Amino acid sequence: xxxxxxxxxxxxxxxxxxxxxxxxxxxxxxxxxxxxxxxxxxxxxxxxxxxxxxxxxxxxxxxxxxxxxxxxxxxxxxxxxxxxxxxxxxxxxxxxxxxxxxxxxxxxxxxxxxxxxxxxxxxxxxxxxxxxxxxxxxxxxxxxxxxxxxxxxxxxxxxxxxxxxxxxxxxxxxxxxxxxxxxxxxxxxxxxxxxxxxxxxxxxxxxxxxxxxxxxxxxxxxxxxxxxxxxxxxxxxxxxxxxxxxxxxxxxxxxxxxxxxxxxxxxxxxxxxxxxxxxxxxxxxxxxxxxxxxxxxxxxxxxxxxxxxxxxxxxxxxxxxxxxxxxxxxxxxxxxxxxxxxxxxxxxxxxxxxxxxxxxxxxxxxxxxxxxxxxxxxxxxxxxxxxxxxxxxxxxxxxxxxxxxxxxxx
Numbered sequence: 001x002x003x004x005x006x007x008x009x010x011x012x013x014x015x016x017x018x019x020x021x022x023x024x025x026x027x028x029x030x031x032x033x034x035x036x037x038x039x040x041x042x043x044x045x046x047x048x049x050x051x052x053x054x055x056x057x058x059x060x061x062x063x064x065x066x067x068x069x070x071x072x073x074x075x076x077x078x079x080x081x082x083x084x085x086x087x088x089x090x091x092x093x094x095x096x097x098x099x100x101x102x103x104x105x106x107x108x109x110x111x112x113x114x115x116x117x118x119x120x121x122x123x124x125x126x127x128x129x130x131x132x133x134x135x136x137x138x139x140x141x142x143x144x145x146x147x148x149x150x151x152x153x154x155x156x157x158x159x160x161x162x163x164x165x166x167x168x169x170x171x172x173x174x175x176x177x178x179x180x181x182x183x184x185x186x187x188x189x190x191x192x193x194x195x196x197x198x199x200x201x202x203x204x205x206x207x208x209x210x211x212x213x214x215x216x217x218x219x220x221x222x223x224x225x226x227x228x229x230x231x232x233x234x235x236x237x238x239x240x241x242x243x244x245x246x247x248x249x250x251x252x253x254x255x256x257x258x259x260x261x262x263x264x265x266x267x268x269x270x271x272x273x274x275x276x277x278x279x280x281x282x283x284x285x286x287x288x289x290x291x292x293x294x295x296x297x298x299x300x301x302x303x304x305x306x307x308x309x310x311x312x313x314x315x316x317x318x319x320x321x322x323x324x325x326x327x328x329x330x331x332x333x334x335x336x337x338x339x340x341x342x343x344x345x346x347x348x349x350x351x352x353x354x355x356x357x358x359x360x361x362x363x364x365x366x367x368x369x370x371x372x373x374x375x376x377x378x379x380x381x382x383x384x385x386x387x388x389x390x391x392x393x394x395x396x397x398x399x400x401x402x403x404x405x406x407x408x409x410x
Contacts, residue, residue, distance in 0.1 A: 004105060011111045011121035018115040030299045030331045031242055031270040036213050041156035041185055044073030045149065066140035067091055072147050074157035075126045084140075090131040091142055094124075094160060101129060105162050108191045109219035114244075116215045120158045120189040127160030130173065134166035134195070141172040141203075141390050146188065148208060150181030159188040167195035167223065172202075174393060177216075179208035179237075188216040196223035196250075201389060202230040207400065208237040210267065220247040222255060224279075229256035231388055233397060234269055236262045236404045242270040249310075251279035259288040260384040262404055263296035263328075270299040275317075277310040286317040289384055291377055292328035303335045304345060311340050317347040322354065322380055374405045 020037040021028040069091055070080035076093035085091055094101060111118035128144045146159045165171055177186060186208065194200045208214055214237075222228045232243055247255045261269045275284045290298050300319045321330045334347035354376050362372035381401055388394040 004101060007106045008122050011106070011118045014112050015115055015118035015122055018113070018118060021115055027272065027301075030297075031240075031268065033215075033240070033242075035240065036185060036215075039154050039183070039185070041154045044155035044157040044184065045151070066143060068143040068145060069093070069128050070145045070147065071126065071128065071159055073149060073155070074124065074146070074159045080145075085142075086136070086138065088133050088136060089138060090129070092129050094127040094129045094162065101162065104164055104191065104193055106191075108193070108221050109189050109217055114217065116187055116242075117189055117217050120160060120187050120217075124158040124160035124189070127162070130161075130163045132165050132169045132171050135168045136166065136171075137169065138171040141174050141393070143174045143176065145176045145178065146186070148177070148179035148184050148186050148212065150179070150184035150209065150212070154183045154185065156185040156187065159186065161188075161190040163190070163192040165192070165194050165198045165200050168197045169195065170199040172390060173200070174390065175202075175204045177204070177206045177208055177214065177237075179212055181209060183211050183213075184209070185213040186215070188214075190216070190218045192218070192220045192228075194220065194222045194226045194228045196226060198223060198226045200226070200228045202228070203388060203390065203393060204230070204232045204243075205393070205397070206232070206234045206237055206241060206243070210237070210239050210265065212238050213240045214238040215242045217244040218246070220245075220255075222247060222249050222253040224250045225252040226250070227254045230258070231384065232259040232271070233384070234259075234261040235397070235400045236264055236267070238267065238269070240268045242272070244272045246274045246276070247284075248276045248278055249282040249284065252281045253279075254283040255285070257284065257286045258384055258387060260381055261288075261290045261298060262381070262401075263290070263298055264293045264404075265296060266294065267296045268298070269296075270301075272299075272301045274303045274305065275315065277304070277306045277313045277315065279307075279309060280311045280313070282310060282313050282315075284315045284317075287384070288319045289380065290319075290321045290330065291324065291381060292321065292330060293324040295325070295327045297329040298331070300330070300332045300349070301335070302333070302347070303337065304347065306336075306338045306340050306343050306345065308339045311342045313340065313343040313345065315343070315345045319349040321349075321351045322377065323351060324354065377405055378402070
């Protein structure tokens with residue numbers, strides 16, 4: 001682990017030079033993290049009491065008994081974890097991982113110019129390492145659960161994940177971020193390497209306490225002719241949430257990047273995506289949808305980059321938002337940077353309110369106004385949830401969605 005020690009030291013130096021970003025930085029123009037920068041955080045505890053375990057128990061198994069690694073404030077919990085993996089597949093805490101760590105960890109999620117990635121890289125204590133060998137099909141989803149707890153003083157944790165999918169393999173990975181208690185800060189980084197000709201489905205569910213901070217970076221390296229999809233779901237958890245999703249495509253690879261965010265009260269949710277078409281014949285599809293109520297704010301900044309060598313690129317990006325309150329705010333910026341001439345790229349964004357004619361139509365058929373509003377919001381959000389291929393996870397998301405819709409009413 002000598003190389004990792006050197007990387008940690010370099011990351012600490014970079015963070016000391018960078019400091020926390022401010023609204024003067026273009027990438028953070030609409031997200032003010034001064035509340036994080038000014039808070040004195042302590043190290044989070046590494047265990048749960050029986051009452052806390054009971055609180056989380058209902059959320060621990062959306063994949064119904066499949067392999068599960070549980071981390072409490074960034075540290076592995078063997079008591080809450082269950083590993084039922086086919087032979088040859090490794091799903092271990094980073095502390096116990098072998099060559100994959102030296103070969104891949106911190107090689108993709110650049111920390112030199114990203115303050116929160118640098119902070120995580122310098123300070124992570126443990127994390128998940130998944131290694132799937134060449135030509136392996138993993139039938140059940142692998143579930144990574146990150147539980148965060150707050151106490152009397154603000155605490156911080158730095159979950160870290162490394163997923164290496166071998167050439168020609170197929171796998172599904174689910175990340176769940178759950179939490180409760182007083183103010184805490186989850187600063188997560190996930191790196192995924194999808195080998196040539198692999199098929200990888202990734203899901204992230206962020207469901208934390210409204211007093212918490214959540215900043216996360218997902219960095220994906222997609223191999224030649226590989227197919228990668230990710231769905232980022234934030235259903236009202238976290239007072240300040242920032243998700244950075246970056247994918248680099250190789251020749252002939254395909255990426256699907258979807259997201260759903262619900263914000264109410266004074267919540268702030270920021271989604272930044274970057275899809276980098278580095279080689280020719282790549283395809284990407286991106287759809288993000290948001291529903292905002294109360295005095296909440298959301299940011300969507302989606303960037304597609306087509307490099308000079310990436311001819312025959314086909315990329316589409318869409319952001320759609322429902323704003324339910326006059327005091328809610330959305331900043332949306334779909335962006336294309338095209339440096340090749342034989343491509344097909346489209347992007348667009350919409351901001352609107354619930355269709356009053358549709359509400360009137362439902363009311364004319366005996367449906368109460370509030371119920372009609374909920375039905376329309378539900379249909380809007382289901383467009384993303386229905387794309388989730390893991391049945392138990394999709395059912396849980398449906399349940400959470402129904403529970404959260406009432407908080408978005410005027």
